[in-house]
Amino acid sequence: MTRQVILVLPILVPLAAAVFSVAASFVVQRRVALVALTGHLLASALLFALVASGEVFAVQLAAWPAPFGITFVADTFSGLLLVSMSVITWLVMLHSTASVPREIQRLAFFPLVLVLLAGVSGAVLTGDLFNLYVWFEVLLMASFVLLTLGAERAQLEGGLKYVALNLIASAFFLTGVGLLYGTTGTLNLADLSRQMSDLPLSFPRIAAVLLLLLSFGIKAAVFPLFGWLPASYHTPPAAVAALFSALLTKVGVYSMIRVGTLLLPQPPETLTNALLAVAALTMITGVLGAVAQTEMKRLLSFHIVSQIGYLVLGFALYSVAGLTGAIYFFVHVSVAKAALFLVAGEFERRWQTTELTQLGGSYRDAPMLAAACFAGAMGLAGLPPLSGFFAKLQLVVATVEARAFLSLVAALSVSMLTLFSMCKIWAEAFWKALPTTSTSVAPEESPRAMRFATVGLASITLLLGAFAEPVLLVAEQAAEQLLDRRAYLQAVLGGP
Amino acid sequence: MEVLLAGTIGCLYAGAFYLMLRRSIVKLLLGLGLLGHAANLLIFATSGLIRFAPILNESAPKAPSEVADPVPQALILTAIVISFGVLAFSVVLIKLTAAAAGTDDVDSLRTSER
Numbered sequence: 001m002t003r004q005v006i007l008v009l010p011i012l013v014p015l016a017a018a019v020f021s022v023a024a025s026f027v028v029q030r031r032v033a034l035v036a037l038t039g040h041l042l043a044s045a046l047l048f049a050l051v052a053s054g055e056v057f058a059v060q061l062a063a064w065p066a067p068f069g070i071t072f073v074a075d076t077f078s079g080l081l082l083v084s085m086s087v088i089t090w091l092v093m094l095h096s097t098a099s100v101p102r103e104i105q106r107l108a109f110f111p112l113v114l115v116l117l118a119g120v121s122g123a124v125l126t127g128d129l130f131n132l133y134v135w136f137e138v139l140l141m142a143s144f145v146l147l148t149l150g151a152e153r154a155q156l157e158g159g160l161k162y163v164a165l166n167l168i169a170s171a172f173f174l175t176g177v178g179l180l181y182g183t184t185g186t187l188n189l190a191d192l193s194r195q196m197s198d199l200p201l202s203f204p205r206i207a208a209v210l211l212l213l214l215s216f217g218i219k220a221a222v223f224p225l226f227g228w229l230p231a232s233y234h235t236p237p238a239a240v241a242a243l244f245s246a247l248l249t250k251v252g253v254y255s256m257i258r259v260g261t262l263l264l265p266q267p268p269e270t271l272t273n274a275l276l277a278v279a280a281l282t283m284i285t286g287v288l289g290a291v292a293q294t295e296m297k298r299l300l301s302f303h304i305v306s307q308i309g310y311l312v313l314g315f316a317l318y319s320v321a322g323l324t325g326a327i328y329f330f331v332h333v334s335v336a337k338a339a340l341f342l343v344a345g346e347f348e349r350r351w352q353t354t355e356l357t358q359l360g361g362s363y364r365d366a367p368m369l370a371a372a373c374f375a376g377a378m379g380l381a382g383l384p385p386l387s388g389f390f391a392k393l394q395l396v397v398a399t400v401e402a403r404a405f406l407s408l409v410a411a412l413s414v415s416m417l418t419l420f421s422m423c424k425i426w427a428e429a430f431w432k433a434l435p436t437t438s439t440s441v442a443p444e445e446s447p448r449a450m451r452f453a454t455v456g457l458a459s460i461t462l463l464l465g466a467f468a469e470p471v472l473l474v475a476e477q478a479a480e481q482l483l484d485r486r487a488y489l490q491a492v493l494g495g496p
Numbered sequence: 497m498e499v500l501l502a503g504t505i506g507c508l509y510a511g512a513f514y515l516m517l518r519r520s521i522v523k524l525l526l527g528l529g530l531l532g533h534a535a536n537l538l539i540f541a542t543s544g545l546i547r548f549a550p551i552l553n554e555s556a557p558k559a560p561s562e563v564a565d566p567v568p569q570a571l572i573l574t575a576i577v578i579s580f581g582v583l584a585f586s587v588v589l590i591k592l593t594a595a596a597a598g599t600d601d602v603d604s605l606r607t608s609e610r
């Protein structure tokens with residue numbers, strides 16, 4: 001009973017806090033949000049403690065037995081992701097209290113963050129395809145508003161592309177759901193999984209699964225569907241971009257892995273080969289876009305696309321080793337990328353610019369920030385002994401095992417380019433002499449909340465590298481559950 | 497009836513994509529609306545084109561194959577409410593965008609990509 005309450009708490013707590021604080025003043029909203037996020041963190045940690053042993057458990061809402069009602073399921077994969085997302089959201093939220101301008105904070109900023117987190121938690125925990133659509137819409141709606149708060153021209157134009165492409169993705173998702181329901185008569189993911197493995201793949205089912213993967217692909221920003229991301233992610237305040245990079249695109253990949261592994265027990269080889277190609281092209285185009293940028297937030301936005309490629313690579317290999325790599329990479333990249341966006345947020349607030357050509361010599365003014373940025377940037381590039389190294393090592397081992405040598409070449413060369421552009425950020429912002437033409441202002445003192453959040457996230461990257469083995473073991477257990485499916489089906493449907 | 501419904505759904509999808517490929521943001525929005533309708537009608541078709549509602553009638557019970565499946569209609573109802581909210585937001589968004597940019601041509605909205 002208590003276990004089942006814990007399972008729905010990560011959704012209920014932020015949602016309830018958002019609803020009850022939406023009419024209050026922003027000072028109250030901020031306090032409520034900090035309390036609610038702490039509650040979310042505790043609930044996620046408890047949930048993770050319950051599933052860390054390898055147990056999978058489910059709640060049937062309103063006691064309607066599966067597959068007729070809505071089911072929520074927790075396994076190691078969802079538990080691990082919830083905890084990492086919760087920690088990141090907590091720190092980003094702390095950062096945003098200092099870095100996001102007051103006039104934006106007044107526009108129900110904090111309730112929107114809570115709704116976003118509730119939507120993400122719902123999407124991670126649900127075991128029902130249509131319910132997944134609903135949670136997607138909840139988190140999308142919150143993100144639409146967060147992205148365009150302040151209504152600057154660039155925000156509106158970027159927002160329009162983001163909204164249009166995500167609505168198209170939702171329509172594809174609905175079409176896929178309709179085709180699947182029409183051919184199987186069920187929406188419960190576990191029940192669908194059982195039916196898909198019993199029967200041969202017929203045309204409408206293949207079409208339905210492809211439509212679902214396509215819609216998750218748009219939301220995750222994979223090649224060639226990523227156009228909306230670099231157009232929009234750099235327009236809101238950096239803290240919002242940090243939140244989006246850790247939650248939004250990642251939910252797209254999460255759903256791709258979850259629905260993909262459940263609905264395609266034996267994926268056709270053409271599909272996995274196509275996914276491998278998509279993964280390689282996503283990595284390459286993303287990093288090439290990043291190399292060409294000189295503005296910090298734009299550069300990081302292109303890197304989000306590039307890193308999504310690594311996650312899709314782990315999924316496309318369809319092996320325990322590949323998924324282990326993808327899951328560890330998931331945690332690593334969310335933390336490291338959020339840390340770098342928070343660094344950009346400090347520049348935005350203290351130097352009033354994130355343009356690398358206008359910056360220089362910041363090392364002298366902010367040695368702590370320089371260290372945090374270095375840890376995040378080198379972690380992302382994958383230098384040992386930081387978290388990115390272990391993530392990429394695991395993926396490389398998996399590609400060698402699967403004899404996918406083209407993907408191996410792509411992953412390693414993209415890694416070199418990532419190192420190049422990360423060195424560029426660090427050297428340009430902190431090391432080189434301040435250009436004489438620079439219009440950047442002398443930095444003001446860094447608020448304590450902001451410094452704590454940035455350094456906090458950067459130290460988590462270091463910890464993820466130092467304690468790589470336990471995290472990799474958890475990721476491996478999650479990967480085994482994803483491919484084995486039996487524990488999941490039994491937890492939802494009962495029986496043997 | 498089935499052919500008619502299939503034709504309608506196909507026309508809706510085609511019309512939606514045609515509108516979304518035009519350059520005006522108003523047509524983009526209309527296209528998104530049509531796309532939602534197309535998906536909803538497709539889900540509606542999965543309930544089976546049967547006349548009778550699944551209401552329990554003790555005196556003349558009907559077999560499950562004789563009544564329409566009510567689940568797709570519940571799904572559509574949810575989807576309609578959601579797409580209504582999202583479209584309302586999009587209308588405001590395109591109005592603000594057109595006012596800020598001074599144009600409704602999607603191709604010239606490139607401030608955020610330069």
